[in-house]
Amino acid sequence: MTTKAYAALLRGINVGGSKKVPMARLRPLLEGLGLGGVRTYLQSGNATFTSDHGDEESLAAELSAAIEKEFGFAVDVIVRDHASLKSVVDACPFPADTLEGKQLHVTYFSGPVTPGRFASVDPAAFAPEDFRLGPRELYLYAPEGLGRSKLAAQLSRPGLNKGLIATSRNWNTVVKLVEMTGA
Template sequence: MVTYIAFLRGINVAGKNKVPMAELRELCESIELKDVQTYIQSGNIIFKSVVDSTSELEGLLAEAILNRFGFEVPVLIRTTDQVSAILNDNPFASDDDSIKKQLYFVLIGSSPSIETLIKFKTEAFANEEFSIADGCIYLKCNAGYGKAKLNNNLIERKLNVMATTRNYRTMNKLLELAS
């Protein structure tokens, strides 16, 4: 069995798309996901499965959420090895705790076109740095993510992709829980 981490986009935000974590765990177990754990209310699920296709699991989980809760939720799933690689490849990594609080990971669901990426790489945002890798955009928000211009919605719009963002602490905790 492979251990996966699912990242749901846009649940339990400002009172919309409410999904109680206990019900989400039950739902996951009902579709044969094993050893299901959730972490915080923003839609992070750790589980094991014999299915070895993240895209198949994404579709299965998205459909189950739609059927159970009545709304669509974008789902991104990564293996623990993929999450570990994302963390290890962070170009802004630092041992400084104040820097760690500025680090965010925008997980993207598909690869943007080459033309779109080239244009996006020329963008500049005050107090923000970014680096693009396969499946992830690394953000360093010097003034905090709440004030960032380069946020999840902008990235989705500019790159024409589905994305979801997690901070450094959450990504590390998910990997720790999955171990």
């Protein structure tokens, strides 16, 4: 089997004092699973690695189980290979080169998303904020940042994401993960 580069996106860790997963402990945990070239980025749950076994879904399940065993709590994990990460950057519907990283975010989903899932959200009501869908991601333009975004609050309502794992990253992190998996 061919060795591929991946990024693991851990959801909801190291936020507000709960679900602490130190990156210094995460790296050897991933290496212990037989993953190569393990690196972490920031403290918000981003790791890159190479693997010659599994696929995105099975690797995500394997990492989630290992994290729960090691740290004693469940953590949702989304895994994307380099090609998937790069396609998200290449398909960005907003002028990323002209925006600050805090203004543009990508929410990665564990499965496909369709416009019908978000039909109840009227982007015009939140202008100038806006969003667009990709196959397994949502692009959010929030000119004042995610923390002040009323549209982000609407898009993260539990009913809209039902049945899917979702985790967001700012544009700087999105681009950095492409770089890290492309090396």
